[in-house]
Amino acid sequence: MSHASLNQSLSQQQTLAPQMRKSLEILQASTLELTQLVRQSLETNPVLEDITEIDSLDAEGPDPEEADSLDYLNETDDDWRDRSIMEGRTSPWTSEDEERRQRLYDSIVAPETLQQHLSHQLDLSMVEPSVREAGRALIANLDERGFLDMPAKELAVRMNLKNSDLREALVLIQSFDPPGVGAESIQESLLIQLDRAGEAASIEYKIVRDHLEDLARKRYPQIARALGTNVERITEAASRIGRLTPNPGGDFDPTGNPYILPDVVIERDDDGEWSARLTNEYLPNLRINDFYKDMIGRSKTDGKTRQFLRDQIRDGRSLIRSISLRQETILAIAYKLIEHQPAFLAKGHRHLRPLTMNDIADQLSLHATTVSRAVAGKYILTPHGLMEMRAFFATGYQTEGGEEVSNAGVREAIQQIIAQENPSKPLSDDALAKQLKAQGINVARRTVAKYREQLNILPSHLRKSF
Secondary structure (H helix, E strand, O other), rough: OOOOOOOOOOOOOOOOOOHHHHHHHHHHOOOOOOOOOOHHHHHOOEEEEEEEOOOOOOOOOOOOOHHHOHHHHHHHHEEEEEEHHHHHHOOOHHHHHHHHHHHHHHOOOOOOHHHHHHHHHOOOOOOOOHHHHHHHHHOOEOOOOOOOOOOOHHHHHHHOOOOOHHHHHHHHOOOOOOOOOOOOOOHHHHHHHHHHHOOOHHHHHHHHHHHHOHOOOOOOOHHHHHHHHOOHHHHHHHHHOOOOOOOOOOOOOOOOOOOOOEEEEEEOOOOOOEEEEEEEOOOOEEEHHHHHHHHOOOOOOOOHHHHHHHHHHHHHHHHHHHHHHHHHHHHHHHHHHHHHHHHHHHHHHHHOOOOOOHHHHHHHOOOOOHHHHOOOOOEEOOOOEEEEHHOOOOOOOEEEOOOEEEHHHHHHHHHHHHHOOOOOOOHHHHHHHHHHHOOOOOOOHHHHHHHHHHHHOOOHHHEEEE
């Protein structure tokens, strides 16, 4: 017979404090995510305020390095409070502050979606209400490419729509902008685009309708024999078909704002040296409102209110400290990237050196996971374009001459070789590997194939031109 018993034991378990979790969340957040997080804090924490400009208390201004420190921030807050007390006034939230804040939020806009674009055209169409209802059902069932996510007949059954209304609505939507939208497949979309362009009787239309698979495999001689023409005419038709879009909804981003904001910009300074600067234009400038700090010291303020304000001020200062630490960490990593990648900055991606997060973490006395969080979702504007900060951290190869080349450098070398190849005799992956070896980069054929696929470059038999 079993007996129930109580046992007591002691154990140690490491947990993260709420402030530490918040700090890590802020460190990992992208610029837009951080803006949303700060906006939420401004709405829930009454002691926080967003200011675009703060009058300098010192005519000469603070030292830039000192101004980034938390001690200076606290001293500035205290000075503002003291000055308000001396002048016998406070600095409440003004209508101008609210207007600046709203202007900041309104500047982050979402583009029009494909469904919205099509719905506007449907609203302007002179059709029967039943056809309009069927059109809305069709638009709601388009995927991000602009294709129907289920056959029209099945949609009619599921939505309890008349087949005649659905067919009329489908023809209507397929006449909308962008051309090719509302199809059930890429083949149908291409045929719609050709028909809209008045090419329904063309050889391009016949190729897409009857020989699309052969076209994808570049079997031009077989298509020429089937259509009774020469390979040159098929090559010309293939070029025209290639200018059609296989993704008519591609210009409409279903995820919202497609714009990427760089967190850091690397550029040359007046002395010609590479330097990094943070882009803080989209980051709210926070401070603790003096009015609430003064309330704590007033005798009329009751204990519960005083404790509430203390908690809110503590949370507000923790948020400001975490944002400051985030920016300092990102900037420090950017300067280390400048130290490690001078050849890339001067010459381009081909000269990007292998680098690991452990290398940066050791030099900054940080943990590798901290570096990983700091670069996650962050972008850096370089002389060679906008790059994800993670792209700087990659393994690589050592050439026969002792030079280190990153994976990105190898991919660029493959791209350059293919760009210079004879289109009628494209290089195989084995031939590409031999060309790379001639440049001192010794990689296997399978590695070449993997990098070629990452670059969205077709294999040699599909790159061949006739």
